[in-house]
Amino acid sequence: MTRVAILEQPGQPLALGTITLAKPGPREVLIRTRACGLCHSDLHFIDGAYPHPMPCVPGHEAAGVVEEVGSEVRTVKPGDHVVTCLSAFCGHCEFCVTGRMALCPGGETKRRKDEAPRLARAGEQVHQMLNLSALSEAMLIHEHACVAIDRDMPLDRAAVIGCAVTTGAGAVFNAARLVPGETVAVIGCGGVGLAAINAAKIAGAGRIIAADPVAEKRALAQVLGATDVVDALSDTAAEEIVALTKGGVDHAIEAVGRPASAELAVKVLRRGGTATILGMMPLDCKVGLGALDLLGGKRLQGALMGMNRFPVDLPRLVDFYLRGLLDLDTIIAERISLDQVNEGFQKMRDGHHARSVVVFD
CATH class of the missing domain: 3.40.50.720 (NAD(P)-binding Rossmann-like Domain)
Structure with a gap:
């Protein structure tokens, strides 16, 4: 069983509970989550401004360690430290082959409707939000939704690269x-x-x-x-x-x-x-x-997600941090537990600080 924060209905606080994760499919990766940043995009779904099937597990700005991979996975291996990215890409559509991977519809990176769901509770599907559902002790995702990074990179800082930094820096480097x-x-x-x-x-x-x-x-x-x-x-x-x-x-x-x-x-x-x-x-x-x-x-x-090409961009951003160019420490206002997730989102609503990061043991 995997402990998660679940959105049962829009406008309600997240509920803490447990789900089961399926075994990795041929192109899927099981990741032990180490950190997940709280992003304002999550709030759009939590507060009901954007529709999403319920129940679901939010969270899309994460880093962790690969535990298991499917039979056809070639990009990461068990033990790799990875950052996830919601813009999972297929690799061969028009957008991917013209270098606009962030625009890939990504249909092939999800499980088909006739397959068992990746996330379930008491035998019923729990919907995966934005290809990741990272407010969870573990994630089951497509291999093209994560990238391996330098193991010297602290994973709590690496997490915010997965959305906030990829989007903001990508706007400067890629879009503008x-x-x-x-x-x-x-x-x-x-x-x-x-x-x-x-x-x-x-x-x-x-x-x-x-x-x-x-x-x-x-x-x-x-x-x-x-x-x-x-x-x-x-x-x-x-x-x-x-x-x-x-x-x-x-x-x-x-x-x-x-x-x-x-x-x-x-x-x-x-x-x-x-x-x-x-x-x-x-x-x-x-x-x-x-x-x-x-x-x-x-x-x-x-500029969706900063028009990122995250398999290339994310390792470079990690390198910027390790070289002292990218300041992630200032962006992170606090580190909290999963039990404090609703308080973290409330601080975001109130506009008190930049980023709360949920850190998993």
């Missing part, structure tokens, strides 16, 4: 393709936004402006490389950012998932600038550019 000297505004200084700020510093951005309504998060942003900070809820936030950069930024990265933040990202662009939206917006939300924005050559794009 920031050129040294360019200016960037990051709107929202949670885990994803802080990772984007850190990545912009690594990439050599000329000026990095962090916008967040919480003073403590603005202070964290400065530790991670922000050159300037702005209260995102100020009536003059856009004007302040445009004035600081003498006309607007080359890149604006929205890392919150709120329509007002996306509007701010568009407002602060200079001519030819690009706004990259990372946050999970309300499903009925529309974000756009005005006629003058289009005439000024401004661009608006989404």
Whole structure:
């Protein structure tokens, strides 16, 4: 039996319980979970903003150790330290072969409906969330949902690379393709936004402006490389950012998932600038550019999971941490047990800090 946090119904606290995991199929990997970060994307499902079959096990930002592999697994082996990633990929669809693995529909990485489910309770299926279900002592996943990393990497820090850092840093390196000297505004200084700020510093951005309504998060942003900070809820936030950069930024990265933040990202662009939206917006939300924005050559794009190529990107991010370039210690606000998972999500709702990480014994 495996101890997990289960979402029985949207809007309810997670319930602690046990499930059974199936034996690994030919392309599947059984992982002993060591750490799982709490991500705002989980909250969208927990609070009912995004639909998902119930009951299910949330959690998608994790690291652990491989215990068992299926007969056809070639990418990892028992004993490997791994980081998981929700953007499981098939490896041969149009998106995969053109280098856009984050967009892979990933249907082949899931079990068929006529197969036994990966997760079950009393003989009934427990649904797997985002290919992982990492708020669990163990995970059973497709081999293309994890990658082996350097064993010197602390697994509690490695966990946040699986989503927050992959998304935030990927927005800078892969989606925005920031050129040294360019200016960037990051709107929202949670885990994803802080990772984007850190990545912009690594990439050599000329000026990095962090916008967040919480003073403590603005202070964290400065530790991670922000050159300037702005209260995102100020009536003059856009004007302040445009004035600081003498006309607007080359890149604006929205890392919150709120329509007002996306509007701010568009407002602060200079001519030819690009706004990259990372946050999970309300499903009925529309974000756009005005006629003058289009005439000024401004661009608006989404970047699912930072448009990552995680088998390549994640080991590089681990290397950045081990070399002292990537600051994951500042992003992690607290380490908690699985018993404290609901308190951790409540702190996220309250906006108190960047990241809570559940650590398993």
